[in-house]
Amino acid sequence: MSTVRVLVGTRKGAFVITSDGARRDWRVEGPHFAGWQVMHVNGSPAEPDRLWASQWTDWHGQVVQRSDDGGRTWEALGNAFGYATEPGTHRWYDGTPHPWEFKRVWHLEPSPDDPETVYAGVEDAALFRSTDGGGTWTELEGLRTHPSAGAWAPGAGGLCLHTILIDPGDPRRMFVAISAAGAFRSEDGGESWELATGGLRSNFLPDPEAPVGHCVHNMAMHPARPDTLFMQKHWDVCRSDDAGATWREVSGNLPSDFGFPIAVHAHEPDTVYVVPIHSDALHYPPDGALRVARSRTGGDEWELLGAGLPQSHCYVNILRDAMAVDAMDRCGVYFGTTGGQVYASADEGDSWAPIVEHLPAVLSVEVQTIP
């Protein structure tokens, strides 16, 4: 029978939560790296027992860990993230130029077909790659040296590269997203990049339709349809059908189109999930009711799913990397909250139940479906 493994990064450690394919009984293991912020935990599609974790604190900086036994034991790996060329400047909060400084790894994206290769999206925004299982990291500096980089500016969380999407049919084609710069596409394995922000509109910019400066919160892609991308922006849920060249808003009837994560159903490329949040001023759900929004039409038309979720007095947030799906026949959907709950649905979002409660604030959720 299949195993579903939920990888949870929290503000005070990592947790590995497993169940069989029935997804009724869950075993929680952790905290791993207790006391450290675990920004992200992710598994290798090519070798599922190989897991990667990004742990960090202000005191000690960045550590990268790897497990080769599904999270039971871990080994600290290389943590030297040096920019490949003299770092330039980006725009600081006050509008002045500010030197690029490495702070931490937000997202680890393993190669779909090579267990030794993993990509790291970091703050201040840049993309690194390891091809030796995490021993050493090399910057793919074509992104940070993009002509637009001087105009990139940090969002509230920092100038972070938080989304890395790899086309499984052509791993040289990649997409990344940076807050607050925008989305970028590479066709050559990350060596060179072009903006993928056509049609985006952000009212906080002096020119709302400027190509650079959009605060992309998260992006998602279905592996069977890699030209179609979905985006949760600071405000607006958007869709592109030409690999990010042009976007259109598909917020439709959402109660709020502000939010952080976005995910696509494992088997239905037009079924999309977001979690509406009231606003950028109030980082909690509208009306204090936690509801996932599902579109079965690739956007525009959304239904709110709250069965089993708290429908009153709920003031948690769901962060950008904290929602994922499994690949069981009936797709499961998972998300973690800043209140320390991880909720799961084994029926595509129709109903929900917590699989663990009272964790530290959840920073990230990934799910592995292991045959």
Added chain:
Amino acid sequence: MSSVRVALPAHLRSLAGIGSEVVVEVAGAPTIGSLLDALEAAHPALAGTIRAHAAGPRRAYMRYHACGEDLSFAPDDAPLPEAVARGEAPFTVIGAIAGG
């Protein structure tokens, strides 16, 4: 060769898999820099977590204490206090009190 006792904060003890104190063998007259070199060589997971890689500057939230003195701002080539060099007192790496 000096046997120098080093006390580390909890997060680094768990990272390196060591107890509350670790003894580090340091060649020659031990200095802050040579002690940290030897510590990182013995426990590679600590590289970059106390000071920047390649013997770079102390991380902002790290402090060095020994024999009742704050050595955080002493140069890397400053000799360790005699009692630390003789293994009679520990060199303490401690995190700044900054919440969390």
